[in-house]
Amino acid sequence: MKLYFLIAFFCVTTLTAQDDAKQLRSIYDMALTDGMAYDWLNHLSNQIGGRLSGSVQAQQAVEYTKRQLDSIGLDRVWLQPVMVPKWVRGTPEFAYIETRPGMTTNVPICALGGSVATPDVGIKANVIEVKGLEELEALGQEKIKGKIVFFNRPMDPTKISTFSAYSGCVDQRYSGAEEAAKYGALGVIVRSLNLRLDDYPHTGSMSYGNTPIQDRIPAAAISTKGAELLSTSLKLNPDIRFYFKQNCKQFDDVESYNVIGEIKGSEFPDEIMVVGGHLDSWDLGDGSHDDGAGVVQSMEVLRLIKANGYTPKRTLRVVLFMNEENGLRGGNKYAEVAKAKNEKHVFALESDAGGFTPRGFSFDCTDAAFEQIKGWKELFEPYLIHQFVRGGSGADIGPLKDEGLVLSGLRPDSQRYFDHHHAEIDTFEHVNKRELELGAATMASLVYLADKYGFPATRKIKG
Amino acid sequence: MKLYFLIAFFCVTTLTAQDDAKQLRSIYDMALTDGMAYDWLNHLSNQIGGRLSGSVQAQQAVEYTKRQLDSIGLDRVWLQPVMVPKWVRGTPEFAYIETRPGMTTNVPICALGGSVATPDVGIKANVIEVKGLEELEALGQEKIKGKIVFFNRPMDPTKISTFSAYSGCVDQRYSGAEEAAKYGALGVIVRSLNLRLDDYPHTGSMSYGNTPIQDRIPAAAISTKGAELLSTSLKLNPDIRFYFKQNCKQFDDVESYNVIGEIKGSEFPDEIMVVGGHLDSWDLGDGSHDDGAGVVQSMEVLRLIKANGYTPKRTLRVVLFMNEENGLRGGNKYAEVAKAKNEKHVFALESDAGGFTPRGFSFDCTDAAFEQIKGWKELFEPYLIHQFVRGGSGADIGPLKDEGLVLSGLRPDSQRYFDHHHAEIDTFEHVNKRELELGAATMASLVYLADKYGFPATRKIKG
Structure with a gap:
């Protein structure tokens, strides 16, 4: 009898793994053939440009990304007000x-x-x-x-x-x-x-x-x-x-916004998964790698999940944080509001390390959660994603840190990043379309798995 | 008594692994702080330019690389004549x-x-x-x-x-x-x-x-x-x-050269290890990625091994092949001469996939050799080298293929390669210095290990 159970378990596990492999393949295919990230980045970088907190461009970026999120059929899109410093060069x-x-x-x-x-x-x-x-x-x-x-x-x-x-x-x-x-x-x-x-x-x-x-x-x-x-x-x-x-001159703080969109969870709507990047950038370049890439990849994650016909069990939220560069006010505000509302965040993933070829993720989580995550690693190997390491996640999602929460950061290839970082050559032409898209697909794949399987702490609380 | 042997064996193994880790660290440090590859590539690309077989530039590249190899204190540097096609745009x-x-x-x-x-x-x-x-x-x-x-x-x-x-x-x-x-x-x-x-x-x-x-x-x-x-x-x-x-017009074949340099093996001088790339390129760009990068990385491998104070047991040869692009005459000639001289090649490594961040190697070899190679993989992980796969190596070293020989190709990140490949934007400014250097260090590390441990077939023949 035991043997039958084992065989049944083995079959279910194998079929599930095949199903996951298919989902990932479908996510990557869609990102690489029919992605939106590069077009969005083109607009952010070339029609808007550098988006320093408090600038006209930062406000334009808020409006543009909200409009785009409105257009991809999420359940809800809103602006979260936050006061930000305004420094002018x-x-x-x-x-x-x-x-x-x-x-x-x-x-x-x-x-x-x-x-x-x-x-x-x-x-x-x-x-x-x-x-x-x-x-x-x-x-x-x-x-x-x-x-x-x-x-x-x-x-x-x-x-x-x-x-x-x-x-x-x-x-x-x-x-x-x-x-x-x-x-x-x-x-x-x-x-x-x-x-x-x-x-x-x-x-x-x-x-x-x-x-x-x-x-x-x-x-x-x-x-x-x-x-x-x-x-x-x-x-x-x-x-x-x-x-x-x-x-240069520091002015009084001005009002700005985090831009937020969400797909309501079908099974556990109170469990929130965040994926994000920061909407502000320095003023010298157009902020394509830092962090236009993270912004459009995060938006693309929700679009890919939806377009793939996958219905998340948990609430999936994209958060485009304002003011990471010179204040972290957006990250702090988001965490403050989440705490005040007693929202339960179970997973947060940030992309803020450039739009280069993705190599993996860092995870800030419990040993048990990390063990589970490592079990997903081989699903990513066909996409040349090999790095699943413990480590810091991202500045904006840092303030959310809490015992039950898995924090993660996308890890792209880092060799060229500081050639561009915070300088006038952080511009659109230095972002490669495929590399950007691979990053978005890699993030969407992790979000899909995190949603489908949850994490040990999450499961314990529900169980 | 058995236990002592086991402990002794364990200690020796651990010390050897530590020694290898140190050697790799030293190779990478030197490549990243005191490398020659980028300067050489600057000259090849910006002082010489596109190097189509039979062109003045191809001849200049032969002379320049020979001079540079002469200057790094190899045991022997020579030109191997080969007739090549001459096509002019x-x-x-x-x-x-x-x-x-x-x-x-x-x-x-x-x-x-x-x-x-x-x-x-x-x-x-x-x-x-x-x-x-x-x-x-x-x-x-x-x-x-x-x-x-x-x-x-x-x-x-x-x-x-x-x-x-x-x-x-x-x-x-x-x-x-x-x-x-x-x-x-x-x-x-x-x-x-x-x-x-x-x-x-x-x-x-x-x-x-x-x-x-x-x-x-x-x-x-x-x-x-x-x-x-x-x-x-x-x-x-x-x-x-x-x-x-x-x-465009096809002219009669003209004489050109493979450029070869070697360090004589201290223990097994008759066992030859080749590392190479191709010196010719298409004429539209300056051939920086294809394959200036592979040329200077291969030269750098010998320089790094020497400068690191490591004395190879086997003969280590750099071969800069002529005419990969439109004839493969250099690769064929090299193999033909090697065969005529009854030279025993045990390892050949080519870099001809661009000067981008290295991700690993492909290996064309026996199962036994591949098992051994996989044992070295974790030594490379600190350098974010994860891909050790079976597969093709490189066009130029292909004609050497023989049962006892391990063929390998460097596998850099491939996402941007075909943006540049054979076009006028295959130019120096699209090569990142660190990425190029990491590739050279990765190749030198593999050559060091291949030399130190040999391969199963090699060992059998000697044993």
Whole structure:
């Protein structure tokens, strides 16, 4: 008798696996032959452009994506209001290295997001180069006061994941000005977080922490080639001076929105699965990789699931978060509202690592959930998805973190990402249609499996 | 006593694995921080350019790579003479769709490699669209005679490996003219083998088989957008005419060279391991991905092995093959000489699939060898190399195929490859430095392991 059960179990399991394989094949086929993601991204990037929080473009992106979500037949689409910071770059920044009076070389810089302006006439001062915040502290006030601090620790090229290399350097950009101000620096220049040597300065968020307004000093990123030139110039003559001028400005917060759409769950409508990316971007490029790709892939997940004729048991929500880049207000607001409404989130997946060929996912979840997820891995191998690893998910879905929730992040190939990240070459032509579509299909496949099988914690609560 | 042996065995195995892991780490670190591949490719692409067999540029590439191999301290570097075909494109091709007399739209075309010219005044004729060679046969002489045959079967976007999609279409390009000539066609236009819709025609090799010279008809590729336009125009009006003109020419064979360098094996000098790519390229772009990348990666493998202080037991040879694109004369010559000299080749690895992020290798070998190779797979996982599959290796090393030999091909990410392949946008700026370097390190790591452990067949012969 036992044997019959075993055989029956084996047959059911095999048929289920075949069914899943067919569903995935169908999702991928549809994404690659009849996808919407690339067209949506074309509009976001080329008709709207950079979408910094509080900008006209950010508002246009809210309206456009809401309209598109309305058009794909979801059960409900709405805007979730959220107050966001409004920082404006102003006229293009200007900088040069002065090796002696009258002998100058212009270098490409851009203000870091959230930085104060320089005085109208700019700042010209001697430069002290450091490799990081520790060296700054070691040098102390005597060596730093009255100077421009030049943070020049490059990203480590031996890291295979370029995100690891980024993590190892981003403190210079984020806290450099706050720390340098403590020692009387006049300004901060940070090497762009880019593994290539090129002429593009890469912006990004920075914070003054608790520094009083009157003590805040301007901070800018310099292109990697500019950083190499400045460093070499300093080696030849430590007395050279650096000039920079920027007139960026922080305005009062303004109202913006997270854009949300959902398909109501047929069996467990109170169990919510989120898939998302962030709608805002930096202002230098058009934000195609960061994170236009994640936005359109997340929208495409719901469209693919629906167009494939699959009815989710759980409520499937796409959330296009506002203000990931310089405040995370959208992510925080979404989590705050979810908590206030006592909504039960069981799964959240973010795409915010570029529109490149997908390689897998990271998962932030219990051991039991991860064991279950690993069981799905071989379904993905025909699509060359091999990485199922533990790790962080995405900034926007982070605030949702809760014991019963499985958080996940799409992991695309990372080699080219920081060539474009936060720079004027984060543009549409650097996104490959197929790579973008493969990412959307990979996400939709994971969502399909998460919905069909649920996760251990979810099941326990229901059981 | 048995237990001691087991512990000792376990310790030795663990230490060996640690040693291998260290070697790989060191290879990757060196490739990523102090690599030569990208500089070499810069020269090949930007100082020399497209290197079609028999061209001045092909000769310059022979001289340049020989000089570079001379400079990295190999035991021996030499040129292996080989006669190659010399085909010249001539003045730029010209084509238009004539919807009615005087109403024309120009479309981008390029002659296929090896094609004959059109008459000086060009060819203007009605067009018959087919999806492949079978449809051509079904239509027969009545429908085809006096027309231009338009082969318009697109690459299948649902194939995850774009090489599979390519394989499914390349017969149109290779044999289209030979077959169409049998039914009295005047010329052949082939949809470019490109998954994107864009304006670049993609050339590539074609053959007339045994068609007598006087019966050969000219063949050209049309850009994918041009193909779409032509197809739509034909649907609107089957009587439209197509004009094209090209004055390419086949000259007599000329002498060229395979460029070869080697490090003599310290223990088994008679066992030869080859790593290679092809030095020639098509003439439209600069051949950066196809196959400048494979050339510089192969050179870099020997440099990395040497610079890492590893002394190969077996003879390690880099072979830069001439004339892969339109004749395979270099690959055939190399195998012919190896056979004549009774050289024993134990391993051959080719990189000819673009300089994109490496994903793994294909292996053409015995089951026993493949089992052994799979044991090395986890050493590659920190570098995100997951694909160890059975399959074809590379065109140039194919003629070496022999029972005892393990053939392998590097498998980079394939999504973007056919955007560039054989077109004017196969250029240096589309190669990412890190991706290229990761490929070289991945190849060097496999060569290191193949040398250190040998393969079952090899060991049997020695044992």
